Amino acid sequence: MLKLEYVSVTRGKTATLHDVSLTLAPAKTLAVVGESGAGKSTLLAAVLGLVRLSRGSVTWMDDAVHRCHPALVMQEPRAAFxxxxxxxxxxxxxxxxxxxxxxxxxxxxxxxxxxxxxxxxxxxxxxxxxxxxxxxxxxxxxxxAPALVLFDEPLSALDAVTQKHTARLISELQVEEKFAALIVTHDLGYAAAHSDEIAVLRSGRIEEIATAEAFIERPQTDYGRTLRDAAFSLGALEGAA
Amino acid sequence: MTLSVTGLSASRSGRTILHPTSLNIETGERIGLVGASGSGKSTLGNALVDDLRARGQSVAHVPQSPDEALDPLRSLNFHWAETERALGLAADPVRRQGIFKALRIDGGDLRKRPWGWSRGMQQRFVIAMALMGAPDLLVLDEPTSALDPVVAARTMDLLDEHLSGGRTAMLLITHDLGLAARRVDRLIVMDDGKIAEDAPTQTLLNAPQTPAARSLSAHRNWLSLPC
Structure with a gap:
């Protein structure tokens, strides 16, 4: 189980992550959504141990995360090689x-x-x-065969049809491989269709965490509603109740 | 006035990337040009812009990347003033502030060069330039690709509002049929450098005729995909 407890990261004078607490069980998928500058990339860096935490801890099965050799899928496919x-x-x-x-x-x-x-x-x-x-x-x-895989906007460079195809292949492999997936994305449609839980990150804080269905149906915060309504208006959530 | 182009084509390294294509666009019409990566959408958009401009039509073009629209050595102030001059408009700070506010870029420093702004802000600046006049046609190539959903939705709403009731036609180029379907009356599907299908939005969504249109239509929603 991936566990973030009260994780804070400060860069310069400003906090980029503030008391972030999350858990993610093996074989499960957590999508972290939010706009640019919300701290999504810093969150991935914190999980990978690439930034110093000013407070809190990140563990995998109560041990340091690097011991489970987490893997990362990056946003720009060609530039990642x-x-x-x-x-x-x-x-x-x-x-x-x-x-x-x-x-x-x-x-x-x-x-x-x-x-x-x-x-x-x-x-x-x-x-x-x-x-x-x-x-x-x-x-x-x-x-x-990593136990934990992080995905940083894995589909944003792909076209709409390829996105859905790739997302399905990831989900099918996850069933076989049972890795825990932490997905950072601003595509709420993708998050809703392919994750167990959605966490909304805003200005370095977690605004709300809910199951994907519950979030799409009834966001608990004003900002969550704004995000969901924007995704509806862009056609990303068509087909949802 | 109907805008028409005939026999547009393009090739690169001896390979035809756009087969001869003709197109009519009615006054104020909103069209979505959709297709997979590499299907020739942007190529058709660029060819259309060049051809219409060469024939004296006024066309505003928001290219996919703001780098193509902005000079890295010139301030954003310069870009704005140059566009006003080109359109024969007097400098109007109030109009500028209005557009900038609506696109949420009113906090940006116009003395900076484009690269002093984030990519999403640059993209919105280019959209703002395109909204300054009242062109015959506005071509938008993936206008929301660098924007967060909240900003993207607001930008699309602003475009709707700006165009409603006017004479400016819009060509929205996107890989995302789900996005286009909500904003346009007519859809053109590109496949392999050709127009595969051209139909009113609802007709194309409900009864796509070609494999390319069927694939786009079936994959337009995340939450209701075919198994």
């Missing part, structure tokens, strides 16, 4: 870092799950489509 390396070598990096050997059967299974043709990995990032590059990014995140 070394352009000079074949995708196959990039995918091998997490294994190399942990001195693990490649389980070929696992690689094949994940490639099938992500609908990546076997020879695609021999290309460089610039030689595949953005949608394919992002699926390779997910493959790289999952190759070493």
């Amino acid at each position: 070394n352009p000079a390396l074949s995708l196959r070598r990039s995918v091998g990096e997490p294994l190399k870092a942990r001195k693990l050997t490649l389980d070929k059967a696992r690689l094949e299974r994940l490639c099938r799950g992500l609908e990546l043709p076997p020879d695609l990995l021999d290309r460089r990032p610039s030689e595949v489509s953005i949608g394919q590059a992002q699926r390779v990014g997910i493959l790289r995140a999952l190759i070493a």
